[in-house]
Amino acid sequence: MAANNSLIGGGSSVYKISDRVILVQVLVLVFLCINFLLITTFFMKDFFYTTxxxxxxxxxxxxDCLFLLMTDILLILxxxxxxxxxxxxxxxxxILSLHTFVTPLTLTAMTLERYVAICMxxxxxxxxxxxxCLCxxxxxxxxxxxxxxVIMSIFFASAAHSFYNQGRVCSVEIFILHSWQGHLRSAISQFYFLIMCIIIVFSYIEVMKVAKAASGENKKSTWKGLRTVILHAFQLLLCLIQLWCPFIEAAVLQIHLKLFVNVRYFNYITFILAPRCLSPLIYGLRDEMFFHALKYYALCGLYKKSLDVF
Structure with missing residues (x-):
């Protein structure tokens, strides 16, 4: 019992951590419900799935739904x-490794789409x-x-055959067998995000030029597109910080176990949950057409104004 308590920072912190786990479950559940409603709205109108x-x-x-569901399962386990x-x-x-990059790469593609819509x-x-779009x-x-x-190729070449039959507490760190393997993963991630940051900065500058030159309704539409690019950049920044979290947590773990638990919880809420809650805010609420459709279906057809949008 004492050993288990030491794993989570001492017996006095068990109740606090239990509260945190419950809070995460509530947040994930709310997020999944909102996303389910958004995805349902997306498939209800052919205009959405052809744009x-x-x-x-x-x-x-x-x-994001799949990523949060899998990380939540790992948290509980x-x-x-x-x-x-x-x-x-x-x-x-x-699954987690794949979907770690899907969101930031899709954000970059959405930024490029706004760049083309405004500048070309x-x-x-x-x-x-x-x-x-499908391509x-x-x-x-x-x-x-x-x-x-890359990481799995190194792991398969290094791990013993008996490893796959072992029973352990599942953690992504288990598959990093060498310190240089972790550095390689970090280098690849930083390269990806460097390229994505360059694309977003380029798009921002070009959209800014068009915004300054535009007038009337075009100016209003362009500035709205510019704000969307800025929100994508902020969301991408949170995703980028997420890649630094394992190194920060590893350093903190060497200092104090309870501090490590607190830092890891903060990182999960701020850099994993938060960026994936911004997408519904950016497009589910800020996009007028999608917002009217969402409101119509959420209220089971009682909101008649949305019918005029289509």
């Missing part, structure tokens, strides 16, 4: 010290067609799988 920005938005929602076979843990790790309006229809989604998932393939 690039809404398809990318739905891709983000689906990816870790808290109650449940052990599972490493083969099953491996599947969980692959005459080519927007051709460049952002449904066919192009873009495939590219996003292909690029997202590269870091996972």
């Amino acid at each position: 690039m920005r809404y398809i990318l938005f739905a891709n983000t929602l689906l990816s 870790s808290y109650f010290r449940f052990t599972i076979q490493m083969s099953l843990c491996l599947v969980i790790y692959i 309006p005459l080519r927007h229809t051709d460049l952002c067609s449904t066919r192009s 873009c989604v495939l590219i996003i998932h292909g690029l997202s799988s590269v870091p996972c393939i």
Whole structure:
């Protein structure tokens, strides 16, 4: 019993951590319910699933739902010290590794779509067609799988065959067998986010130029697009910080175990939950057309004004 208490920072912190786990369950449940309503709204109108920005938005929602569901399962397994076979843990790790990058890459693609819509309006229809969007989604998932393939290739070459039959508390750190493997994963992640940051900064500068030159309704629409780019940049920043969290937590773990638990909880709420709650805010509420449709279906058809939008 004393050993278990020491794992979570002492017996006095058990109640606090239990409260935190319950809070996370509430937040995840609320998030999944909101996303379910948003995804349902997306599929109710053919305009949404034939328009690039809404398809990318739905891709983000689906990816975030799966990512949060898997991280929540890991949280529960870790808290109650449940052990599972490493083969099953491996599947969980692959899913998490893939979907860690899907959201930021999709945000980058959505930023580029806004850039094309504002800076190249005459080519927007051709460049952002449904066919192009589906190709873009495939590219996003292909690029997202590269870091996972690299790490898994090293793991499969290094791990003993008996490892897969072992029962342990599942954690993503289990599959990092060498310190240089962790550094390689970090380097790949930082490279990805450097490229994405460059794309977002470029799009921001170009949209800013158009916003200053625009007038009337065009100016209002352009500034709205500029605010969307800024929100995407902020959301991407939170996703970037998420990649630094394991290194911060590893350093804190060497100092104090209870502090490590507190830091890890803060990181999960701030850099995993928060960025994935911003997507519904950015497109589910700020987009006028989607908001009217969402309100109509959420109120079971009682909100008649949304019918006039379509």
